Amino acid sequence: xxxxxxxxxxxxxxxxxxxxxxxxxxxxxxxxxxxxxxxxxxxxxxxxxxxxxxxxxxxxxxxxxxxxxxxxxxxxxxxxxxxxxxxxxxxxxxxxxxxxxxxxxxxxxxxxxxxxxxxxxxxxxxxxxxxxxxxxxxxxxxxxxxxxxxxxxxxxxxxxxxxxxxxxxxxxxxxxxxxxxxxxxxxxxxxxxxxxxxxxxxxxxxxxxxxxxxxxxxxxxxxxxxxxxxxxxxxxxxxxxxxxxxxxxxxxxxxxxxxxxxxxxxxxxxxxxxxxxxxxxxxxxxxxxxxxxxxxxxxxxxxxxxxxxxxxxxx
Amino acid sequence: xxxxxxxxxxxxxxxxxxxxxxxxxxxxxxxxxxxxxxxxxxxxxxxxxxxxxxxxxxxxxxxxxxxxxxxxxxxxxxxxxxxxxxxxxxxxxxxxxxxxxxxxxxxxxxxxxxxxxxxxxxxxxxxxxxxxxxxxxxxxxxxxxxxxxxxxxxxxxxxxxxxxxxxxxxxxxxxxxxxxxxxxxxxxxxxxxxxxxxxxxxxxxxxxxxxxxxxxxxxxxxxxxxxxxxxxxxxxxxxxxxxxxxxxxxxxx
Ligand SMILES: Nc1ncnc2c1ncn2[C@@H]1O[C@H](COP(=O)(O)OP(=O)(O)O)[C@@H](O)[C@H]1O
Ligand SMILES: [Mg+2]
Numbered sequence: 130x131x132x133x134x135x136x137x138x139x140x141x142x143x144x145x146x147x148x149x150x151x152x153x154x155x156x157x158x159x160x161x162x163x164x165x166x167x168x169x170x171x172x173x174x175x176x177x178x179x180x181x182x183x184x185x186x187x188x189x190x191x192x193x194x195x196x197x198x199x200x201x202x203x204x205x206x207x208x209x210x211x212x213x214x215x216x217x218x219x220x221x222x223x224x225x226x227x228x229x230x231x232x233x234x235x236x237x238x239x240x241x242x243x244x245x246x247x248x249x250x251x252x253x254x255x256x257x258x259x260x261x262x263x264x265x266x267x268x269x270x271x272x273x274x275x276x277x278x279x280x281x282x283x284x285x286x287x288x289x290x291x292x293x294x295x296x297x298x299x300x301x302x303x304x305x306x307x308x309x310x311x312x313x314x315x316x317x318x319x320x321x322x323x324x325x326x327x328x329x330x331x332x333x334x335x336x337x338x339x340x341x342x343x344x345x346x347x348x349x350x351x352x353x354x355x356x357x358x359x360x361x362x363x364x365x366x367x368x369x370x371x372x373x374x375x376x377x378x379x380x381x382x383x384x385x386x387x388x389x390x391x392x393x394x395x396x397x398x399x400x401x402x403x404x405x406x407x408x409x410x411x412x413x414x415x416x417x418x419x420x421x422x423x424x425x426x427x428x429x430x431x432x433x434x435x436x437x438x439x440x441x442x443x444x
Numbered sequence: 445x446x447x448x449x450x451x452x453x454x455x456x457x458x459x460x461x462x463x464x465x466x467x468x469x470x471x472x473x474x475x476x477x478x479x480x481x482x483x484x485x486x487x488x489x490x491x492x493x494x495x496x497x498x499x500x501x502x503x504x505x506x507x508x509x510x511x512x513x514x515x516x517x518x519x520x521x522x523x524x525x526x527x528x529x530x531x532x533x534x535x536x537x538x539x540x541x542x543x544x545x546x547x548x549x550x551x552x553x554x555x556x557x558x559x560x561x562x563x564x565x566x567x568x569x570x571x572x573x574x575x576x577x578x579x580x581x582x583x584x585x586x587x588x589x590x591x592x593x594x595x596x597x598x599x600x601x602x603x604x605x606x607x608x609x610x611x612x613x614x615x616x617x618x619x620x621x622x623x624x625x626x627x628x629x630x631x632x633x634x635x636x637x638x639x640x641x642x643x644x645x646x647x648x649x650x651x652x653x654x655x656x657x658x659x660x661x662x663x664x665x666x667x668x669x670x671x672x673x674x675x676x677x678x679x680x681x682x683x684x685x686x687x688x689x690x691x692x693x694x695x696x697x
Contacts, residue, residue, distance in 0.1 A: 214540040219535075221534055243540060
């Protein structure tokens with residue numbers, strides 16, 4: 130029992146001091162270390178060119194790292210590449226599929242490549258799940274863009290991987306398909322698959338991820354539990370709509386970081402998620418100062434705001 | 445050994461072959477027929493026999509070799525170049541397959557196709573002339589060895605090439621001339637002594653000579669040397685492929 134427990138505690142992917150400089154001298158990753166937990170959805174955030182695809186490609190064995198070590202479920206990705214790779218499914222950023230083969234043949238090829246015996250029933254299951262079953266005999270080039278995306282996912286799932294990489298799964302995808310994609314990712318996670326997705330849609334990470342990593346100019350600048358991150362860095366803004374305009378903020382309220390709107394009808398109060406009780410005290414002091422509040426509204430900063438402020442802070 | 449992967453790639457490649465079957469078969473059949481009309485009838489009426497074999501029959505092994513070399517190289521080079529070109533190579537690189545397995549699958553598929561086409565060429569030729577095969581096992585042996593060797597050579601070209609032009613370049617500039625000058629259509633004994641010596645530097649001479657020996661028991665060079673040279677090419681191609689995978693040359697960044 131204890132050993133089982135110990136195994137499940139081990140990170141399913143362990144990235145240790147990985148760097149990558151491409152042949153042209155382009156530095157894509159600088160000393161990246163990262164642990165992915167078993168069964169989580171991890172979102173890797175970063176602008177275009179930050180190094181997200183490079184990191185994924187290195188873990189999957191497509192790009193050779195310049196330095197560093199990686200294990201997948203304890204297997205070194207170089208020395209024990211068979212064991213490591215068998216666990217991993219990859220949906221690359223680009224739509225790279227043989228356009229002249231049928232849906233069925235491409236998915237079957239993927240399964241075979243990963244050393245699995247043909248299993249028509251399983252392939253039927255994933256094709257149905259991805260609404261591609263009716264198209265199984267159709268040539269790939271005749272599929273719509275959304276179908277091609279789903280086919281890429283079907284290929285990645287064809288060998289029943291425990292770890293799934295989704296490199297910008299929803300880039301250029303319409304709203305409806307994005308919803309479907311999110312649902313699928315959740316279903317997979319619920320079935321025990323570990324999912325690592327990259328995105329530059331923060332909304333996506335906010336919606337889906339358990340943890341978030343932010344990569345900028347090849348450096349992993351932050352890894353945090355998403356909720357904690359939002360709590361830590363998230364700012365709230367409370368806007369108080371006054372019953373009557375006031376000329377200036379009463380001196381008794383000078384302890385609060387308040388700003389008066391130009392039309393003198395609103396007071397704006399900024400506070401951190403981690404501060405508690407501040408709002409209640411403010412409201413009491415407002416009453417004491419004789420400022421009458423008609424209404425109020427609060428706004429929370431999104432992951433996007435956090436992300437922007439993080440990137441700005443990075444040198 | 446990831447047998448499933450070898451099987452999957454092989455079947456996938458063979459499916460591609462089946463899809464383009466008509467054009468794959470038509471071209472060798474047509475060109476063989478044309479050679480017989482042009483060389484067999486026009487020239488053959490002047491050169492009636494070479495080393496005791498009718499000229500029409502004499503050129504058959506050379507014609508088969510010509511098709512075998514061209515097909516092996518083009519099938520294998522295209523087979524591996526295509527996934528590189530469209531980007532589907534990512535899947536092979538990220539799969540738990542070893543270099544040997546990849547080579548077995550791609551080279552196996554390319555060689556299978558070219559052997560089938562070689563046999564079709566043989567059947568077409570049999571419509572025009574009487575053909576004997578004195579050493580059928582050797583014949584099959586040479587067919588296999590050559591197909592595998594040149595499929596490996598094609599595989600190397602498919603990895604080296606970074607454009608469709610380059611993919612065509614080596615077959616066009618090197619293989620076709622060497623095959624034509626390698627004694628497909630004449631015995632090198634028919635050449636002046638100087639040219640005969642120069643020709644011996646042409647590796648294709650040994651393939652054709654050995655292959656022709658398996659048909660008629662006549663050869664331009666000693667059969668052991670032919671076999672030896674074929675094996676040397678095989679080893680050279682193997683060495684290059686091993687190096688490619690060791691270094692990740694043009695496969696990984
Ligand atoms: N094959 C390559 N050769 C040279 N440079 C590359 C290659 N692939 C990516 N890069 C460079 O590495 C950096 C990181 O790229 P990438 O990993 O694709 O970023 P992201 O996926 O975060 O957009 C970029 O500056 C990019 O130009
Ligand atoms: Mg990318």
